[in-house]
């Protein structure tokens with residue numbers, strides 16, 4: 001049975017207006033207004049079959065066997081008022097991001113306090129170190145004024161086109177976890193495939209510099225296919241790290257030393273990611289930790305962990321005040 005005319009479900013007190021539009025094309029018109037002034041008006045195409053129950057109620061007013069359907073549609077505006085604040089918050093974050101940020105790719109943000117706490121606990125489990133130590137590493141990178149200044153100055157030194165699509169204030173997001181892992185594991189060789197501007201490169205090298213000051217030497221190699229990548233990796237952080245330009249797989253094939261910490265973040269196709277893990281497998285030891293920056297998209301690192309007798313865990317980011325729903329850190333380890 002088809003809906004013959006539009007049917008509205010409005011609830012002014014809740015700021016909700018809903019109209020089922022028979023079309024074609026069939027659609028649900030959604031209106032919502034929050035107490036603090038966010039106003040949403042959306043037209044959402046729906047499968048015409050979605051209106052069948054409503055059409056039956058409209059065609060047989062008062063029919064007893066349709067009582068539960070009538071009650072159901074009576075609940076519609078109230079239920080919309082449960083769901084629409086999520087959409088309003090998402091739009092609020094979009095507006096903030098458009099006006100306050102310049103980034104158009106490789107988004108950066110801070111993690112919520114609870115998300116950071118859980119990250120610290122997860123890294124404590126992976127590294128078998130006390131959580132207090134991991135929390136100290138996270139606090140260390142977040143309060144490192146020299147590191148923050150470096151990002152500001154490196155940003156200023158870029159050409160206007162690069163500055164137009166990057167933010168001066170560095171926000172490390174999940175990279176605070178990468179930092180804590182380097183501080184806890186004291187790796188001799190860290191490899192990150194895919195460096196983009198070099199935010200991760202510098203954060204990782206900052207951890208290696210701290211390790212070095214404590215007597216634990218280690219070096220970083222980033223790989224990127226774009227010659228302009230890694231612009232942020234300048235002194236003093238390039239004392240312990242460099243970028244190798246070219247295709248990651250080709251670069252990884254030249255690595256002869258054991259890789260203690262590996263971060264996959266280059267070509268994000270599942271096939272390429274898996275090939276990176278296969279390429280580094282002969283260079284891994286029992287102490288090696290492998291991070292996948294694609295683990296929110298593919299299951300390749302979990303599969304690699306199973307195939308090579310490693311355990312696997314996944315940390316899901318919860319960005320604070322950002323429209324992006326977050327990436328994560330896949331971790332394979334023994």
Ligand SMILES: C[S@@+](CC[C@H](N)C(=O)[O-])C[C@H]1O[C@@H](n2cnc3c(N)ncnc32)[C@H](O)[C@@H]1O
Pocket residue numbers: 106175192193194195196197198199200201223224225226229246247248249265266267268
């Ligand atoms: C998401 S970004 C890396 C972000 C970086 N890890 C960070 O912490 O900000 C992905 C990078 O991978 C690079 N890339 C893509 N395909 C590649 C390949 N086949 N080999 C090397 N680098 C590649 C891109 O040029 C890009 O800079």
